[in-house]
Amino acid sequence: MKPLSDLHCEACDINAKCLEPTEVVSLLSHLDGWEVIDESGIQKLKRKFLTKNYTQTMLLVNEVAKLAESANHHPQLIVDYSSLTVVWWSHKIKGLHKNDFIMAAKTSALS
């Protein structure tokens, strides 16, 4: 398989299925530092990136936002002084799609 960060998001409509548990485990093994969390029954991909200071944090925030706009897929960002937590999931299907793993890999490549 090509590296996830080299893939592109595919159209995800409201009828798409969430990934099967085995697919989640398999895709997660290609990512470093990401974990799958469950928030109110919705599976999400989460990683906390540590930075040196607020300037570095805000640079990363804006890089991730630019990436999100380019893919028209937007994560939740939790911004603290010297960390940025990024949470990906697919709102339309209320869970995880392969797109989320692709975006997670692309996010890691920015840090």
Place this chain on the structure above:
Amino acid sequence: MKPLSDLHCEACDINAKCLEPTEVVSLLSHLDGWEVIDESGIQKLKRKFLTKNYTQTMLLVNEVAKLAESANHHPQLIVDYSSLTVVWWSHKIKGLHKNDFIMAAKTSALS
């Protein structure tokens, strides 16, 4: 009292006391849309700002970040597609200081 948004943060050292409950209630009455929350025993000020789209969200994120840097006091920011949630508290004293109410008022003035 002058509007909170016209005041400036004062130095807050680790020995400063958290606000008394009556002071919290009094200062909160000067803010629109903010609530006091308790997270793991730490009182914080929280408000969710709704926006029209991601571009507007990111503009507001960067304005708040600029404000935070200018005061050397930094909130937690939770960035979603069309909302920005801002959470202020004083890390050094693990609770609320008058500075947090001043910063909340200044944040509201940006939106």
